Amino acid sequence: xxxxxxxxxxxxxxxxxxxxxxxxxxxxxxxxxxxxxxxxxxxxxxxxxxxxxxxxxxxxxxxxxxxxxxxxxxxxxxxxxxxxxxxxxxxxxxxxxxxxxxxxxxxxxxxxxxxxxxxx
Amino acid sequence: xxxxxxxxxxxxxxxxxxxxxxxxxxxxxxxxxxxxxxxxxxxxxxxxxxxxxxxxxxxxxxxxxxxxxxxxxxxxxxxxxxxxxxxxxxxxxxxxxxxxxxxxxxxxxxx
Numbered sequence: 001x002x003x004x005x006x007x008x009x010x011x012x013x014x015x016x017x018x019x020x021x022x023x024x025x026x027x028x029x030x031x032x033x034x035x036x037x038x039x040x041x042x043x044x045x046x047x048x049x050x051x052x053x054x055x056x057x058x059x060x061x062x063x064x065x066x067x068x069x070x071x072x073x074x075x076x077x078x079x080x081x082x083x084x085x086x087x088x089x090x091x092x093x094x095x096x097x098x099x100x101x102x103x104x105x106x107x108x109x110x111x112x113x114x115x116x117x118x119x120x
Numbered sequence: 121x122x123x124x125x126x127x128x129x130x131x132x133x134x135x136x137x138x139x140x141x142x143x144x145x146x147x148x149x150x151x152x153x154x155x156x157x158x159x160x161x162x163x164x165x166x167x168x169x170x171x172x173x174x175x176x177x178x179x180x181x182x183x184x185x186x187x188x189x190x191x192x193x194x195x196x197x198x199x200x201x202x203x204x205x206x207x208x209x210x211x212x213x214x215x216x217x218x219x220x221x222x223x224x225x226x227x228x229x230x231x
Contacts, residue, residue: 004163033218040128042209043164043221092163096219104171108154109211109219111163 002027002097006112013083013119020079021115023093028073034066037090037114046091049076083119090114128207130226139197143210143222148191150212154219155184155195158207167195167208197227205229 003026013019023032031050035043046066047057055068069077080087092114096107133139145153152171156164168179170186170193177184183196193210210222 006163009161042224045218045220048218094163104152104169104174104177107213108166108169109156109164111165113161113163116161 001108002029002095002110004093004095004110004112006093006115008115009113010116011118013117015084015119017083018079018081019083019117020077021091021093023076023078023112025074025095027097029095029097030073031096032070032076033094033096033109034068034076034078035092035094035111037092039089043092046078080117083117085119088117088119090116128224128226130228132228132230133200134230135202136199139195139200139204139227141195141197141208141225141227143193143195143225145191145193145210145212145222146220147212147214148188149214150220151215152213153184153186153193154211154213155182155193156209156211156221157204158209158224160206164209193222200227200229202229202231 005024007022031048034046036046037043045058046061047055049055049068049070051070051073067079093112094109096109154169155167157167158164168182168184170177170184175186181198185194207224207226209224211219213219
């Protein structure tokens with residue numbers, strides 16, 4: 001199973017500034033995913049980061065606001081740009097990997113511990 | 121520590137009782153489903169999965185039931201323990217697509 005390290009684990013930022021979140025995986029993976037989890041809500045996919053090509057963004061998310069880098073198969077960054085209080089959320093990096101022993105589905109989503117962002 | 125999902129629906133159960141957490145999914149073409157557990161300050165973690173051609177699957181203290189007719193998934197936890205307190209999400213996946221997560225339920229275990 002994949003082990004994902006994400007940093008920072010939390011930050012408090014001033015509105016109008018930008019924060020870059022780093023995600024490191026202990027194995028090479030084709031796709032990495034960035035999710036947002038707003039207070040009281042579930043996980044919403046922001047974008048899929050592919051190595052060697054531009055990230056694919058979901059409806060409602062744009063590259064100017066959430067630029068993503070994917071320089072190699074084990075690392076990605078998500079930047080939250082020009083932040084406002086509405087961007088206060090937990091941001092999670094994820095990869096899909098073959099399931100653990102005994103599972104029956106196709107793949108499993110593994111997550112980092114998340115970055116708790118508060119914008120003031 | 122702080123908790124995610126401060127406004128999530130909450131299920132409160134007595135320690136030792138059984139818990140049933142429900143989830144309605146959206147895509148009738150989804151191939152498989154996974155239940156995730158998210159503890160405070162952590163990312164979601166795999167609990168149990170089920171394929172769309174199954175209607176029941178059991179793990180250690182957990183059982184997942186799938187009703188494709190009404191697009192409903194449930195997670196049953198036997199003899200609920202304090203360590204089971206967390207937010208639980210169902211996730212559906214169509215092979216080759218990304219996971220789509222349900223709204224989540226907070227399970228609170230009372231002593």
